[in-house]
Amino acid sequence: MNAARLHLLLHVFLSAGVLVRAFDPFTVTSSLFGISAALGRTIYDYFRHKGCDPESIVFNATGLQLDLQTKLFRQHIASRVILKAVTGFMSNDNPKKPLVLSLHGPSGTGKSFVSQLIADNIYKEGMDSSFVHVFTSELHFPHSSHLDTYKLQQWIKGNVTNCGRSMFIFDEMDKMQPGLIDSIKPYLDYHENLDGVSYRKAIFIFLSNAGREGIIQTALDFWKAGQDREELELKDLETVLSVSVFNNKNSYFSSLIDKNPVDFFIPFLPLEYRHVIECALAEMKARGVPPDRNVAEQVARDVVYDLKTESVFSVKGCKTISSKVDYYT
Numbered sequence: 001m002n003a004a005r006l007h008l009l010l011h012v013f014l015s016a017g018v019l020v021r022a023f024d025p026f027t028v029t030s031s032l033f034g035i036s037a038a039l040g041r042t043i044y045d046y047f048r049h050k051g052c053d054p055e056s057i058v059f060n061a062t063g064l065q066l067d068l069q070t071k072l073f074r075q076h077i078a079s080r081v082i083l084k085a086v087t088g089f090m091s092n093d094n095p096k097k098p099l100v101l102s103l104h105g106p107s108g109t110g111k112s113f114v115s116q117l118i119a120d121n122i123y124k125e126g127m128d129s130s131f132v133h134v135f136t137s138e139l140h141f142p143h144s145s146h147l148d149t150y151k152l153q154q155w156i157k158g159n160v161t162n163c164g165r166s167m168f169i170f171d172e173m174d175k176m177q178p179g180l181i182d183s184i185k186p187y188l189d190y191h192e193n194l195d196g197v198s199y200r201k202a203i204f205i206f207l208s209n210a211g212r213e214g215i216i217q218t219a220l221d222f223w224k225a226g227q228d229r230e231e232l233e234l235k236d237l238e239t240v241l242s243v244s245v246f247n248n249k250n251s252y253f254s255s256l257i258d259k260n261p262v263d264f265f266i267p268f269l270p271l272e273y274r275h276v277i278e279c280a281l282a283e284m285k286a287r288g289v290p291p292d293r294n295v296a297e298q299v300a301r302d303v304v305y306d307l308k309t310e311s312v313f314s315v316k317g318c319k320t321i322s323s324k325v326d327y328y329t
Contacts, residue, residue, distance in 0.1 A: 052131055052163035056124050059090040064121040071117065071282070072110050073318065074275045077234050078103070078266050085264050086118055089203070097190045098202040100261055102173075104211040104241060105268030108317020111207045115169050118205070122167070131163045137172035153183050157197055160187075164201040173208040188261035206262070214240035215267050220309050229269060237267040270313035276300040279318035283325045292329075299324045 064086060068079040082101070089099040103111040116127050123129035133155075159166045170176065187199045218240050222232055271279070280296035302324055305311040 052165045057122060057165050060121045061087045067117045072114055073278050075110055075268055076230055078268050081264055081266050082114060095200050098188060098199050098204055100188050100204045100263050102206040102262045102265050103268060104208055105215050106212045106270045106317060108319030109268040109271060111268055115205050119167060132167045133159060134169045137175040152180055156187055160199050160202055161197050164198060167203040169205045171207045173206045174210040211241045216270050216309060219269050223312055241265050271317045272312055273300050276303050276314050276318060279321045280325055283321050295328045298328050
């Protein structure tokens, strides 16, 4: 690490006042001791990681393809789009802009899980990598009156300065304050650099339930018509997402739509009874327990199904499967 980069790191810390180690970006240190401790941790991490060295970041396209095929249940549209988008981006040594993915759909359908699969196949340490940063709206950004204390821009700048191949995952985007969304827009667009820092190799992933109603209704219409859900294509859901998300004035996309920085809007389909059984069997296998079909069916019967969809789709997808497998095994 050269002196200029260390100077920038110190400047970012002092201007933000809250910069600490990854996954705890917004802890306010009110005392001199607290500030010194946080600064010490930051400098320690900086020296320890020394940027994104080749051993820390090795993209495994084959591994991502296999994981999407075998671990992400019944999300053929998302699997196909994500594989092409991430593979193309990571294969480009000089991208023109960051990769920005926006994942939409009901709870428990795999949005957070697929983010983990992407990280696992890019970073040696997966989600535990110091280059992967997860933000949850209600945890990290709960109060609109405190927006000036979050210093999100400085945090992103500091991490990308350390490693251009950083990944930022924003959960509950539909609950995020518009002011915070505005603050990250410059990093998502076509810029050679901003204040001497290039963000073109970074990945931003937005997770949201926005558009869930339209996605569920489209899937239900296919089911009622006797069509296989595998026949659903991205084009069948693009209009639905446009109507339910883009035209919603309260949607976070009202702050992003003006320059269209999002590369792919990716729908996640609701899960049926048979899919919940698959989730339960996979959970048992992952635990090293022989998969038991009877137990999986018990778990699936115990899941709540949405009456608005004629009880076809699970309300929470596969989100509660782990605890229910605990109960029945």
